[in-house]
Amino acid sequence: MRESTTTVVAAEVERALAGLDFEHVKKTYWEQNEFVCLERWLPASIVERMVAEVERVRPAIHRNYIPRHKKGGSVSYYTLVEQAPTILALYRAPAFIRFLASLTGRPLQPCPESDPHACALYFYTEPGDHIGFHFDTSYYKGARYTVLVGLVERSSSRLVCQLYKNVPGRAVEERALTTHPGTVILFNGDKLWHSITPLGENEERVSLTLEYVTDPSMHPLKRFVSNMKDAIAYFGFRRVFLDSRKATRATQ
Numbered sequence: 001m002r003e004s005t006t007t008v009v010a011a012e013v014e015r016a017l018a019g020l021d022f023e024h025v026k027k028t029y030w031e032q033n034e035f036v037c038l039e040r041w042l043p044a045s046i047v048e049r050m051v052a053e054v055e056r057v058r059p060a061i062h063r064n065y066i067p068r069h070k071k072g073g074s075v076s077y078y079t080l081v082e083q084a085p086t087i088l089a090l091y092r093a094p095a096f097i098r099f100l101a102s103l104t105g106r107p108l109q110p111c112p113e114s115d116p117h118a119c120a121l122y123f124y125t126e127p128g129d130h131i132g133f134h135f136d137t138s139y140y141k142g143a144r145y146t147v148l149v150g151l152v153e154r155s156s157s158r159l160v161c162q163l164y165k166n167v168p169g170r171a172v173e174e175r176a177l178t179t180h181p182g183t184v185i186l187f188n189g190d191k192l193w194h195s196i197t198p199l200g201e202n203e204e205r206v207s208l209t210l211e212y213v214t215d216p217s218m219h220p221l222k223r224f225v226s227n228m229k230d231a232i233a234y235f236g237f238r239r240v241f242l243d244s245r246k247a248t249r250a251t252q
């Protein structure tokens, strides 16, 4: 079952990539300081499967509230590995990783199995759910790149992106994006300053993020800081510390 999902997703990703004007996407990505948005790009068949997996993992949502920074729910990589084969197949699709590496000009690879953020779902389900402005800072020795995929969009929330933040001599440009199902946003985590605006009443927004790195090694102290941040701000201590040990053991 899992093997056929992998094959189906790989084929669909290759088909979607074949329909893309790669040179145009690459030019836009670099002109926008390593940020590009592919509006409603993923095929509906893959999106439908991923949305079904969103429903399957709902019982595993872990909610957090950090005053003045974030409020919302998330489901970690460890749960997705067990219950979301389509999402995993997209994350690991060789053609997709090759595309990202060509776009960025960097040797990208998925994050280690012990990283709960490697790919994760973010649920905005209660009024006021949001996340404040931040970079997707890399704790790895190499750079970290984020792929954000819209899956459920029944909200007035926007992904607000500030391009050229901290670029000397360049004015910041702000974009407020709706992450429709199938919309894919790619960026260098150290360069895009971004936030999600608060959810309104009776609204819902679910997005997926896929993280890729140029060098998956990490100093043990940074691993500890990163795990603490993930436990407090995202997935909870049990998920981060116990499941990380399980995932590491499984790959040894």
Ligand SMILES: [Fe+2]
Pocket: 134, 135, 136, 194
């Ligand atoms: Fe982010």
